[in-house]
Amino acid sequence: MKLANYVYGQWVEGSGEGAALFDPVSGEQLVSVSSDGIDLARAFSFARDSAGPALRVLGYEARAGLLGAIADVLAAKRSDYYEISLKNSGAGEGDAAFDVDGAIFTLKTYARAGRALGPARLLREGKAVPLAKTDAFQGQHFLAPLTGVAVFINAFNFPAWGLWEKAAPALLAGVPVVVKPATPTAWLTQRMVEDVVAAGILPPGAISIVCGSARDLLDHVQACDLVSFTGSAETAARIRNHPKVVANAVRVNVEADSLNSAILGPDAVPGSGEFDLAVKEIVREMTIKAGQKCTAIRRVLAPAAIAPALAEAVAAKLAGMKVGNPRSEGVRVGPLVSKAQQAAAEEGLALLRKDARVVFGGGEGFAPVDADPAASAFVQPTLLYCDKGLAAQYVHDVEVFGPVATVLPYADTPEAIALARRGGGSLVASAYSADAAFLGDLVPAIADLHGRVMVVDSAIGSQHTGHGNVMPTCLHGGPGRAGGGEELGGLRALAAYHRRYVVQGGPALLEALARDAADAALLGG
CATH class of the missing domain: 3.40.605.10 (Aldehyde Dehydrogenase; Chain A, domain 1)
Structure with a gap:
């Protein structure tokens, strides 16, 4: 079946065979589209x-x-x-x-x-x-x-x-x-x-x-x-x-493009409400729509003393999530939309691995549930850890449009600000902290390079609308590399x-x- 175009008040089918659309799980051709011949x-x-x-x-x-x-x-x-x-x-x-x-x-x-x-x-x-x-x-x-x-x-x-x-x-x-x-x-x-x-x-x-x-x-x-x-x-x-x-x-x-950040404050230590809320949101942003959201968390900034525990906590949550055919019971993470997007994500992941080590995922031994790896477009959720800070060559420049995020430790608030700004302009940053002094320094210092800043503490809890959820009553957009x-x-x-x-x-x-x-x-x- 070829999908028609609606132009000049009527439905018009484009000429030729058109481009095929596929099921990213089975690889089956579904429909085709063509704009050829449209005035x-x-x-x-x-x-x-x-x-x-x-x-x-x-x-x-x-x-x-x-x-x-x-x-x-x-x-x-x-x-x-x-x-x-x-x-x-x-x-x-x-x-x-x-x-x-x-x-x-x-x-x-x-x-x-x-x-x-x-x-x-x-x-x-x-x-x-x-x-x-x-x-x-x-x-x-x-x-x-x-x-x-x-x-x-x-x-x-x-x-x-x-x-x-x-x-x-x-x-x-x-x-x-x-x-x-x-x-x-x-x-x-x-x-x-x-x-x-x-x-x-x-x-x-x-x-x-x-x-x-x-x-x-x-x-x-x-x-x-x-x-x-x-x-x-x-x-x-x-x-x-x-x-x-x-x-x-x-x-x-x-x-x-947008290398959005999640930023943990110095008070977001393991066992705190802010730490747990950050872990939950990072995992959710990595896995909803298989990370195929312009607003998804790509970089996770955490105090150096907290970052290893954070990476372990996120990895443990990811390990419990089934990846595969969404028609199958218990599957939580689906495929990318096409083989082309899968290839692009794998290429980007290879670049990130030059800066960072894999904490979870990476593709080795990965097999999606109820899907043929050769025909489908899955990418295993992958968490990386990069301790190179601002010296990292790819982490701050390459957006992998899939279920991939990188944890970066920071030494102090000025470094956290510098890391967030190194993204060159983002749609959103989320901060997990109840430390008024930290937030008072962070938020104004990153605001001009972020379209939206979401601040979460234990008092807000699960009532927030989400790092990656765009609300129609709030601004969506971002400066710099995010498009302006x-x-x-x-x-x-x-x-x-x-x-x-x-x-x-x-x-x-x-x-x-x-x-x-x-x-x-x-x-x-």
């Missing part, structure tokens, strides 16, 4: 000229209602999406829930939040400012929705959430979406779009999907469009430097899909223009 220029024009105006005439509150309706459709089809996740991503129920239920929850969150903006179709930013000696001439800042399209080039690890965490604020802003999902796991994204289109919720062209090669996708972007990319820093650089992107000054939002982008953060996300401008004129005119505008201050709420 992308027409797809962009249809979305801009037909769907965009149809969305923007509704206003924010009405568009929030559309998001709620989409969430209801997806919730009703939840079991179908779990089955596709199992087949195409090797995701067990817990891993599928992280993706599918996370997508539905995000849509519902934006549906609720968007109602606060009311029926307005633009935003007023602040008060009018005087520009003359009297009030006769003033300036008023506004935010208006972009009149172009939001182009999403997404990663393979979250085919459900990766679409809807971007699409929810874009559609709420009144901007139509064109999504190009990563080919290896495009099936789930395509099915969700198919179900939403069939439900007739959105104006035709408000959401389009192109499966397979991106081809000339970026050749058609214009000044009022936005490109949002999740993936490698190398590909992000090509997108940013694309001639059309540069010539038209197209907005680009990027989420790229920002997503989510509640209604703050709408700012990316609006253009700020100022109108200068008389007070009566400005009052008339602002009469039906919502207060932009709501975006920070």
Whole structure:
């Protein structure tokens, strides 16, 4: 079966055999995708000229209602999406829930939040400012929705959430979406779009999907469009430097590589609540979705006196987790999504081993449960220990996108800060400590290179939302090597899909223009 593309308000099958999608456990071919023959220029024009105006005439509150309706459709089809996740991503129920239920929850969150903006179709930013000696001439800042399209080039690890965490604020802003999902796991994204289109919720062209090669996708972007990319820093650089992107000054939002850290404070000694919480979270981040999360813990920083015991505790937990076919009883860790990703992870692991010794895993003698190692794409959860600190050659630069983490001992707080910053910019760091002095030094010192800092102590316990769990009400993104982008953060996300401008004129005119505008201050709420 070949998956169709939804463009210019109709389903169109790409020409040729297309690229095959596989079951990462059995190696069985499932479906194929092709974008060959699709008129992308027409797809962009249809979305801009037909769907965009149809969305923007509704206003924010009405568009929030559309998001709620989409969430209801997806919730009703939840079991179908779990089955596709199992087949195409090797995701067990817990891993599928992280993706599918996370997508539905995000849509519902934006549906609720968007109602606060009311029926307005633009935003007023602040008060009018005087520009003359009297009030006769003033300036008023506004935010208006972009009149172009939001182009999403997404990663393979979250085919459900990766679409809807971007699409929810874009559609709420009144901007139509064109999504190009990563080919290896495009099936789930395509099915969700198919179900939403069939439900007739959105104006035709408000959401389009192109499966397979991106081809000339970026050749058609214009000044009022936005490109949002999740993936490698190398590909992000090509997108940013694309001639059309540069010539038209197209907005680009990027989420790229990230060597996220878990940092234990000096008080997180074995037997303490903070130590136990750190062990639990490190293991969870290594094994959920087989470590295939942009926010997963890659480096674990611990005081030198604590680090060996921490590594032993994490290794002991990993030893009790079955790795293999998620259809089999007791299996806790599934495969990577493809043989290509398996090869990339093994290549990266080989580099890390030049800096570090293996504490657990490493692949020797590893055999997945109920799966053929030759056909499947498993990587054994692997914990390493590196005592080279800042002198390490690969640990701070190579992200292994799989169930792999490295423990690094530090001598004092300044070294912990330096190690965390050596990652060059990350999506998230989590600290496990109740030491106010340590946290008072650490958090401000790493904040400018981290999009999110999560602090956990025994008083919080298990109530925290998780190191790697992205909440729609909080910022997702990171500086430097993490891409420099920002997503989510509640209604703050709408700012990316609006253009700020100022109108200068008389007070009566400005009052008339602002009469039906919502207060932009709501975006920070």
